[in-house]
Amino acid sequence: MISIEWFIALSAVLFTIGAIGVMVRRNAIVLFMCIELMLNAVNISLVAFSSYHGNIEGHMLVLFALSVAAAEAVVGLALIIALFRNTLSVDIRNLTLMRF
């Protein structure tokens, strides 16, 4: 039996990698993958807590989080395609029309 700390540490590491990726990467698709990584890191911690507490609520939230992530992927990829059609690249450095 692996203790819960390992799962939480794994999820924290994955979440941090995702969060840093969102901040430093410039490709919209990679950015989007990093966001998915963050959501899936959360899912690991939820499942771990759920089995630690021995109740089903965490598992439930994971199922909903997965379907929300899928819905988000639909809209996100559509927006990235719209960006590509306008600028012929998926580099978010092109998003500088409006700034302070």
Next chain:
Amino acid sequence: MTTDLLAFLPGLLTAIGGLVIMILGAFRAKKQVVVPSTLLFLLGAFGVAIWQASMPTSVAFSDMVRSGSFASFLIAIIVFAGIVTTLVNQEVMQGRRAHSPEVYAMILFAITGMITFVSSNHLLLLFVGLETMSIALYVLAGLYKNERHGVEAGLKYFILGAFASGFLLYGMSFVYGATGSLHFQALALASPEVTQTLFFRAGIGLMLVGFFFKVSAVPFHMWTPDVYQGSPTAISGFMSTASKVAAFGAFWVLLTPISFSVDASTQAGSGSMAISALYWISILSMVVGNLTSIAQQDLKRILGFSSIGHAGYLLMGFVVATPQAFTAMLFYLVAYTLMNLGAFAMIAHFERTFGWTDASMDQLKGVGRIAPRRVALLSLFMLSLAGFPPLAGFFGKYLVFSAAIEAGFVTLTVVAILSAIVGAFVYLRVIGQAYFEQGESAESQSVDPQKGMGWGMVIAASLLAAGTIHFGIDALMPWPSLLDWVNGFM
């Protein structure tokens, strides 16, 4: 089961409405069919919400959903914002390629999400409601998909919104790990040993990040002006009001019991930590929002920064967290919805009527000569946003500030009043630009006098203007006022 469904009736109506509009869109229905059916579903939901608001709070779906009093009142505000947005949008987007029936379906889905969000009594439902709302709003923000401004607004909103909901979900996971439950009641009743743990504190902190993002509080505000500028103007008005009403309402229910319970037992709980974070973020939002709006040249960006400032005033309610602050926050949400929707609606109307390519301040030069009455309406909403008596914005600010003074937050109130004065300058500059500046382009423009406001705009603008004036003075009137009604929720 029937009582459960009845309790969630406004949400059901808007959800079914959204699906019906989607199907109508698939059969290429005309706008003359789509818009009235959207309004029909929204009016039904509004009626049910008003009726439920007079009933005491009840729970449904095995404690997952709250309805009645406070929650239904917020639903009524949200649905009202949806009605006004539909009325304005069908007029200002006429003839544009992006004006498809799905726009109204997305508005209805966003409202369904907001209704789920404010009536949630469980973190699972809170998350699902928030995401339903956000995903529909990402689509609406990127509606002008063939213009770079539109795509930029949509993508910026999407990336930052998804990033923030990742933090919110991680916070929920930590809170769940600390307490073993996702119910609001279980979190509020958690023992001090639980709430002192690092996991609980970190969880509340991470959830606050998601919340601050949704209400665009400093330092999580950078998306706001960009998204409001690039989105269709009527939709910007919807995003800046309805989604904030939903976020403030839902997080009030979630956070205040936690801060109350912890503050009562120990001084150093997670509650006081959350309160001090809220205190500084409230001050920062007011100061940064109002100061940066001075430098802006675009009307929609000005309103974007002003909504950051207004988020700061509303957050004061969370810091003070007394019953007076609660009623003040509800009143302020009503006033803010009316005046901000009105300002965005008038800008959307001018954009369409005068063929503006953007909403910069220069475009407004001389418009006061061509359309004095319509600029008078815009000025009314601007004065209310600035907080001039006897308008609703003034009374809302008065209630929030007096609740803060009563609870002893003097420094906070002084900062709030100073930043409100700075903000007033910006709104007055907009009015001055319209009335007193000579316009080079506007005078020569061939403006068709027939091209005034259509029926939708007339109804929307008169409802908003009447509300802005009435809620400023209705406490003095002999009939029952909004404030009495709101006081009844405590």
